[in-house]
Amino acid sequence: MRVAIAEDSVLLREGVAQLLTDADIEVTARCGTADELLTRVAEDLPDAVIVDIRLPPTHTDEGMQAALTIRRRYPEIGVLVLSQYVEVALAMQLLADSAEGVGYLLKDRVSEVKEFIAALRRVADGGSALDPTIVSTMLKRHRSSDPLDSLTPREREVLELMATGASNAGIADAMVITQRAAEKYVSTIFTKLGIPATGSESRRVLAVLLFLRS
């Protein structure tokens, strides 16, 4: 797999690059600004990009704009956005059209090396990776006559994993159950929440998010 990185902190940029190299991932570009990333991506298309949301010169939303631009111009490139804070509204912006090949994680997640690499691969393969805090924040919302109340604790756990972009196999791994059991959970949840079942894993991420936000 080939990945380009945009991160203005040199320390972090080199750390992430090292991490990727350790995992036999080729780093095609190490950029400090959003413009540089866009140029380098155009020169040499990677499978995925890792973008810090706050980049020079104004450190406001340059990284976000670059991420959205890449998603628009090169739908086949996976885009993984990293940030010190995760915002539900920005997640919804990133996933506005589809949850395919997109991820939005807290920067801290790089320390969970295996999970981080797995999330990156998933995004590069057209899947999605949403930070668990986004999902848990959204789940905390209280609604009158909330269909979420009808879920069992195990089902809620599965819902959270599903919303972060985990595949059925991933859910099975995380919960130490069989893949068949995981599939069963997923279909029960869809029925209880009244969400029409969808085939692809990334499409169901969006469906769950939209449900949670409504």
Added chain:
Amino acid sequence: MAAVLPLLPERQRAAPRPALLWALGVAAVAACAVTAALASVNEELYQPAVRVLLVWWVTLPYIFAGIVAWRRRPDSFFGPLMIFAGFVTQLSVLQWTSQPLLNTVGQLCDLLVAAVWLHLFLAYPSGRLAGRRPERVVVIMAYIAALGLQIVILLLGGFNDLHLLTVVKRQAAAEALQNVQLLTLSALALVGVALLWWRWRSLPWWLRRRPAQILINCFSLTLVMLAALLTAGTFQLPGFEIIRLATFTAAGLTPLAFLAGLLDARLAKAGVGELLVQLRTDPARDLEELLAQALRDPTLSLIYWLPQYGSWADQDGNPRALPAPDSDHRVTFVKQNGEQIAALVYDAALGDEPELVEAVSAAAGIALENGRLEAELRARLQELQGSRSRVVEAQQNERRRLERNLHDGAQQRLVALALELGRLAEQANNDPATQDRLKRARSEVAESLDELRDIARGLHPAVVSGHGLAVALESLAAATPLEVQLKTAGLPRLPEQLEVAAYYVVSEGLTNAVKHAQANRVTVNVGVSEETLIVEIVDDGIGGADSERGTGLRGLADRVEALNGRLRVWSSAGKGTRVRAEMPCA
């Protein structure tokens, strides 16, 4: 007050010395005597008595009205100009003598008075032509025709042989030139009439007063007669003497109309009584409006002198400048106990009624002093407001800077450290003790990062600056464990100060709803209406919130007020809480 304007009032022109005025009066009388004497020795003069009377008629009223005008309106050139017109007429009489030098002077001034009259009428009421281009051109052309051409005619030996200027004798050329001169002057007189009427028409209705109307009529009549007289002179029409009689009669009426106007202005002071009654019965009424009414000038403005600020200010305490000396507005200063307290700024056309302006400002004395104190108070409030918003702004800048430093410094380093620990854990041997210690270290770092994140977010909501209020509020609403209905449709990007303040208002309102109000549902409305950002948070909780007691709400009020806005909280027990902030966007 942010802008201190060290503006002192223009010094008014000093009144002419009485001795000078007396001397002018005596000179006028003496000149009239000389005129009579000259007429009595000149045997060629047709109807000498009538001529003398006519000269007196167009001399004395001008000089005496000019003296009165100069004394009462030292600022205006109109008085001196009138005096000048009177003496020029007198000088032209010198052509009645055969003494060569005096005769030359007399002949030079023969037509000059026509130009001076035109000048005088077009320069009413200020006596100046500054800024009035067409009038200027007409007056300059009139002087060239009346004096310049006259010199050329005399050089060519025109009129007679009594003067000293003849260089060559070209009678025919001189006569032709004289015809050109007379026709030019009569045309200019008619153009002058047109200009007078055009200016009159373009005055706003409230300035078209009766005395001025009469005066303009006199000017016009004189100029029309003058044109007729000059034309009659050119073509030697019959009835020349009668036209001369009529012209001079009309010309002599002008200063009388002017004096009548002055008298009328004094009479208009009676209207001041009405102002006094209104001030007494309704002291709270807008003083500026009352004065504008009393002076019949809707453009009038009242400004106060604030000694502490060394500046003029309007009644709301906003700094104001006096009008420039050459602007179309004039100033009258109001003094009390020798100190200036206020100034009336009014249309320059009112400049011909300074008595009225003075009477009105004197009548408003006490009310003006009160108004000044109020303006001063407002200015102080504004100053306070200014320093408060500067403090809040400085504080906010500092907090944003700290947040940036945390983000780029400690947070990045901790993430890098976490990453390094993660890599170590990957590569370290599978010794359970080592793995365990690494895991603990990583969770320590993760917790530090969480804490730092909270601190940084508390310092400054970076998401507001980075992605705008609407995005920030959406995240805020999503993170609130209540049913939040958020309406931010059509919200534009606003100055950061405003966005951050609005963010805190919503954040505090939501926190209050969650922690204290026991609410189930919250509605948040944020929008811009009439240049005002309106933020409203309504919950269905138990109510009873108090902006004075709760430090959260009090702090919010400070923040909002520093931006010139206001925060209100309605929270009666059992009826939910409504927090509404309004902040001007401009």
